Amino acid sequence: SQELEQSPQSLIVQEGKNLTINCTSSKTLYGLYWYKQKYGEGLIFLMMLQKGGEEKSHEKITAKLDEKKQQSSLHITASQPSHAGIYLCGAREGGGGSQGNLIFGKGTKLSVKP
Amino acid sequence: NAGVTQTPKFQVLKTGQSMTLQCAQDMNHEYMSWYRQDPGMGLRLIHYSVGAGITDQGEVPNGYNVSRSTTEDFPLRLLSAAPSQTSVYFCASRANRDSSLAEAFFGQGTRLTVV
Numbered sequence: 411s412q413e414l415e416q417s418p419q420s421l422i423v424q425e426g427k428n429l430t431i432n433c434t435s436s437k438t439l440y441g442l443y444w445y446k447q448k449y450g451e452g453l454i455f456l457m458m459l460q461k462g463g464e465e466k467s468h469e470k471i472t473a474k475l476d477e478k479k480q481q482s483s484l485h486i487t488a489s490q491p492s493h494a495g496i497y498l499c500g501a502r503e504g505g506g507g508s509q510g511n512l513i514f515g516k517g518t519k520l521s522v523k524p
Numbered sequence: 525n526a527g528v529t530q531t532p533k534f535q536v537l538k539t540g541q542s543m544t545l546q547c548a549q550d551m552n553h554e555y556m557s558w559y560r561q562d563p564g565m566g567l568r569l570i571h572y573s574v575g576a577g578i579t580d581q582g583e584v585p586n587g588y589n590v591s592r593s594t595t596e597d598f599p600l601r602l603l604s605a606a607p608s609q610t611s612v613y614f615c616a617s618r619a620n621r622d623s624s625l626a627e628a629f630f631g632q633g634t635r636l637t638v639v
Contacts, residue, residue: 411583443628452528452614453630498567500628510621511557511582512628516566 412437412503416515424523428487431518433499435480442482443500443512444473453498456484486520494522526550530615530631537605537638545600545634547615553629555621556598560584560611561633567614573598574621605638612636 413436423429433442441460445453457466462477470487486493496517503511531546549556557572559582569582573592587609589601598617602609615631 445630450633450635452632453616453628455627455629458627500567510555511569511572512616512618513569514559514567516564 412501412513414499414501414513414515416497416499416518418518419516420519420521422521422523423489425490426488428485429489429520430486431484431497431499431520433482433484433515435501437480439475439477439480439482440502442473442475444482444484445498445500447496447498447517449495456497489520489522491522491524494520496520528615528617528629528631530613530634532634533632534635535637537602537636539605539607539638541605542601542603543605545602545613545615545636547598547600547631548596549598549615549617549629550596551617551619551629552595553617553619554595555618556592557582557616557628558588558590558598558600559614559616560609561614562611570600570613572621602636605636607638610636610638 415434417432443458444456447453459475465474472485475482496519498517500512500514503513528549554575558570559567561567568584571590573579576595579590613634616628618628
Protein backbone atom coordinates (compact mmCIF):
# COMPACT_ATOMS: atom_id res chain seq x y z
CA SER A 411 0.00 0.00 0.00
CA GLN A 412 1.03 3.56 -0.55
CA GLU A 413 2.45 5.62 2.30
CA LEU A 414 3.13 9.30 2.79
CA GLU A 415 6.00 10.34 5.01
CA GLN A 416 6.10 13.88 6.35
CA SER A 417 9.12 15.64 7.77
CA PRO A 418 9.73 17.07 10.20
CA GLN A 419 7.21 15.64 12.67
CA SER A 420 7.22 18.89 14.60
CA LEU A 421 8.69 22.32 14.16
CA ILE A 422 9.08 25.36 16.39
CA VAL A 423 10.03 28.59 14.65
CA GLN A 424 10.34 32.23 15.65
CA GLU A 425 7.76 34.55 14.19
CA GLY A 426 8.99 36.00 10.92
CA LYS A 427 11.14 33.02 9.99
CA ASN A 428 10.66 30.88 6.90
CA LEU A 429 10.07 27.14 7.08
CA THR A 430 9.57 24.11 4.85
CA ILE A 431 7.60 20.90 5.38
CA ASN A 432 8.16 17.90 3.14
CA CYS A 433 5.89 15.07 2.07
CA THR A 434 7.33 12.03 0.31
CA SER A 435 5.27 9.26 -1.25
CA SER A 436 6.29 5.60 -1.49
CA LYS A 437 4.52 5.33 -4.85
CA THR A 438 3.55 7.47 -7.82
CA LEU A 439 1.53 10.52 -6.85
CA TYR A 440 -1.87 11.12 -8.44
CA GLY A 441 -2.69 14.50 -6.98
CA LEU A 442 -1.25 15.88 -3.75
CA TYR A 443 -3.31 17.81 -1.22
CA TRP A 444 -2.24 20.00 1.66
CA TYR A 445 -4.50 20.56 4.65
CA LYS A 446 -4.16 22.51 7.88
CA GLN A 447 -5.73 21.48 11.16
CA LYS A 448 -6.12 23.46 14.34
CA TYR A 449 -6.67 21.68 17.63
CA GLY A 450 -10.25 20.52 18.03
CA GLU A 451 -11.19 21.46 14.50
CA GLY A 452 -11.55 19.82 11.16
CA LEU A 453 -9.17 19.93 8.23
CA ILE A 454 -8.97 23.08 6.17
CA PHE A 455 -8.03 22.65 2.53
CA LEU A 456 -4.99 24.71 1.53
CA MET A 457 -4.19 23.64 -2.00
CA MET A 458 -3.93 20.78 -4.42
CA LEU A 459 -1.14 19.97 -6.87
CA GLN A 460 -1.60 17.77 -9.87
CA LYS A 461 1.33 17.91 -12.19
CA GLY A 462 5.05 17.60 -11.75
CA GLY A 463 6.69 20.98 -11.39
CA GLU A 464 3.41 22.61 -10.41
CA GLU A 465 3.64 25.35 -7.82
CA LYS A 466 0.75 27.07 -6.07
CA SER A 467 0.59 29.86 -3.55
CA HIS A 468 -1.98 31.04 -1.06
CA GLU A 469 -1.05 34.16 0.87
CA LYS A 470 2.37 33.33 2.34
CA ILE A 471 2.17 29.57 1.77
CA THR A 472 3.67 27.99 -1.34
CA ALA A 473 3.52 24.33 -2.30
CA LYS A 474 5.49 22.54 -5.02
CA LEU A 475 5.25 19.08 -6.52
CA ASP A 476 8.29 17.15 -7.72
CA GLU A 477 6.82 14.21 -9.60
CA LYS A 478 10.16 12.48 -10.21
CA LYS A 479 11.03 12.50 -6.52
CA GLN A 480 7.41 11.67 -5.60
CA GLN A 481 7.62 14.55 -3.19
CA SER A 482 5.90 17.79 -2.32
CA SER A 483 7.13 20.66 -0.19
CA LEU A 484 5.15 23.32 1.66
CA HIS A 485 6.97 26.57 2.30
CA ILE A 486 5.79 29.31 4.62
CA THR A 487 7.40 32.72 4.28
CA ALA A 488 7.64 35.10 7.24
CA SER A 489 5.70 32.84 9.60
CA GLN A 490 3.03 34.26 11.90
CA PRO A 491 1.30 32.84 14.99
CA SER A 492 -1.77 32.28 12.81
CA HIS A 493 0.23 29.68 10.83
CA ALA A 494 0.50 27.43 13.88
CA GLY A 495 -1.28 24.09 13.60
CA ILE A 496 -0.87 20.64 12.13
CA TYR A 497 -0.15 20.40 8.42
CA LEU A 498 -1.20 17.24 6.66
CA CYS A 499 -0.42 16.09 3.17
CA GLY A 500 -2.82 13.77 1.40
CA ALA A 501 -2.73 11.89 -1.88
CA ARG A 502 -5.02 9.79 -4.01
CA GLU A 503 -4.01 6.19 -3.62
CA GLY A 504 -3.19 4.64 -6.96
CA GLY A 505 -3.69 1.11 -8.21
CA GLY A 506 -5.89 -1.80 -7.15
CA GLY A 507 -9.29 -1.68 -5.51
CA SER A 508 -8.39 1.21 -3.26
CA GLN A 509 -7.56 3.49 -6.16
CA GLY A 510 -8.83 6.97 -5.59
CA ASN A 511 -9.11 6.84 -1.79
CA LEU A 512 -7.24 9.60 -0.03
CA ILE A 513 -4.38 8.63 2.23
CA PHE A 514 -2.59 11.01 4.57
CA GLY A 515 0.76 11.58 6.15
CA LYS A 516 1.04 11.65 9.93
CA GLY A 517 1.21 15.42 10.01
CA THR A 518 3.70 18.11 10.95
CA LYS A 519 2.98 20.11 14.08
CA LEU A 520 4.03 23.73 13.65
CA SER A 521 4.43 26.14 16.56
CA VAL A 522 5.28 29.79 15.94
CA LYS A 523 6.82 31.74 18.82
CA PRO A 524 5.85 35.41 18.97
CA ASN B 525 -24.12 25.80 2.24
CA ALA B 526 -23.25 23.81 5.37
CA GLY B 527 -20.71 21.44 3.76
CA VAL B 528 -20.09 18.34 5.88
CA THR B 529 -21.87 18.16 9.23
CA GLN B 530 -20.87 15.68 11.92
CA THR B 531 -22.67 14.98 15.16
CA PRO B 532 -22.00 14.73 18.00
CA LYS B 533 -18.81 16.73 18.58
CA PHE B 534 -17.97 14.91 21.80
CA GLN B 535 -19.05 11.54 23.19
CA VAL B 536 -18.09 9.33 26.10
CA LEU B 537 -19.11 5.67 25.94
CA LYS B 538 -18.73 2.74 28.26
CA THR B 539 -17.11 -0.41 26.94
CA GLY B 540 -19.69 -2.52 25.17
CA GLN B 541 -22.10 0.31 24.41
CA SER B 542 -23.17 1.03 20.88
CA MET B 543 -23.60 4.33 19.12
CA THR B 544 -23.87 5.94 15.72
CA LEU B 545 -21.79 8.87 14.52
CA GLN B 546 -23.76 10.92 12.05
CA CYS B 547 -22.40 12.54 8.90
CA ALA B 548 -24.34 14.54 6.36
CA GLN B 549 -23.28 16.58 3.33
CA ASP B 550 -25.32 18.94 1.22
CA MET B 551 -23.04 19.15 -1.82
CA ASN B 552 -24.50 16.16 -3.68
CA HIS B 553 -21.13 14.39 -3.46
CA GLU B 554 -20.95 10.77 -4.56
CA TYR B 555 -17.97 9.84 -2.42
CA MET B 556 -17.99 9.85 1.37
CA SER B 557 -15.53 8.41 3.83
CA TRP B 558 -14.74 8.01 7.52
CA TYR B 559 -11.30 8.42 9.05
CA ARG B 560 -9.98 8.08 12.55
CA GLN B 561 -7.12 10.23 13.79
CA ASP B 562 -4.83 8.97 16.52
CA PRO B 563 -1.63 10.53 17.92
CA GLY B 564 1.36 9.46 15.86
CA MET B 565 -0.82 7.54 13.39
CA GLY B 566 -2.24 10.29 11.25
CA LEU B 567 -5.58 9.82 9.49
CA ARG B 568 -6.56 6.26 8.71
CA LEU B 569 -9.45 5.29 6.46
CA ILE B 570 -12.18 3.21 8.12
CA HIS B 571 -14.89 2.84 5.47
CA TYR B 572 -15.87 4.62 2.33
CA SER B 573 -18.76 4.85 -0.11
CA VAL B 574 -18.71 5.72 -3.79
CA GLY B 575 -22.46 6.25 -3.96
CA ALA B 576 -25.80 5.42 -2.37
CA GLY B 577 -26.03 1.72 -1.65
CA ILE B 578 -22.30 1.09 -2.12
CA THR B 579 -19.82 0.83 0.74
CA ASP B 580 -16.41 -0.72 1.16
CA GLN B 581 -13.73 -1.21 3.77
CA GLY B 582 -10.72 0.98 4.25
CA GLU B 583 -7.53 0.37 6.17
CA VAL B 584 -9.03 -0.12 9.67
CA PRO B 585 -12.64 -1.36 9.32
CA ASN B 586 -12.86 -3.80 12.25
CA GLY B 587 -15.42 -2.84 14.88
CA TYR B 588 -17.27 -0.42 12.61
CA ASN B 589 -20.25 -0.69 10.28
CA VAL B 590 -21.52 1.78 7.71
CA SER B 591 -24.45 2.14 5.37
CA ARG B 592 -25.33 4.61 2.63
CA SER B 593 -29.06 4.70 2.03
CA THR B 594 -29.02 8.26 0.65
CA THR B 595 -26.46 10.42 -1.11
CA GLU B 596 -26.48 12.88 1.78
CA ASP B 597 -25.93 10.63 4.80
CA PHE B 598 -23.15 8.26 5.77
CA PRO B 599 -23.45 7.11 9.41
CA LEU B 600 -20.73 5.18 11.20
CA ARG B 601 -21.84 2.59 13.75
CA LEU B 602 -19.90 1.20 16.66
CA LEU B 603 -21.74 -1.98 17.69
CA SER B 604 -19.77 -2.72 20.86
CA ALA B 605 -17.37 0.05 21.79
CA ALA B 606 -13.87 -0.81 22.96
CA PRO B 607 -11.22 1.45 24.56
CA SER B 608 -9.12 0.99 21.39
CA GLN B 609 -11.79 2.96 19.55
CA THR B 610 -11.04 6.08 21.55
CA SER B 611 -10.10 8.52 18.82
CA VAL B 612 -11.14 11.56 16.83
CA TYR B 613 -13.36 10.63 13.90
CA PHE B 614 -13.65 12.63 10.71
CA CYS B 615 -16.15 12.32 7.93
CA ALA B 616 -15.14 13.58 4.50
CA SER B 617 -16.81 13.92 1.13
CA ARG B 618 -15.64 14.50 -2.41
CA ALA B 619 -17.51 14.99 -5.66
CA ASN B 620 -16.33 11.56 -6.73
CA ARG B 621 -13.47 9.22 -5.91
CA ASP B 622 -11.61 9.18 -9.19
CA SER B 623 -11.37 12.85 -10.02
CA SER B 624 -7.92 14.19 -9.31
CA LEU B 625 -9.49 17.64 -9.17
CA ALA B 626 -11.89 16.82 -6.38
CA GLU B 627 -11.13 18.52 -3.09
CA ALA B 628 -12.08 16.59 0.02
CA PHE B 629 -14.29 18.45 2.49
CA PHE B 630 -14.07 17.45 6.11
CA GLY B 631 -16.47 17.66 9.01
CA GLN B 632 -15.43 19.19 12.33
CA GLY B 633 -14.74 15.82 13.89
CA THR B 634 -16.19 13.74 16.71
CA ARG B 635 -14.00 13.23 19.77
CA LEU B 636 -14.92 9.81 21.17
CA THR B 637 -13.72 8.39 24.48
CA VAL B 638 -14.47 4.80 25.46
CA VAL B 639 -14.00 4.03 29.15
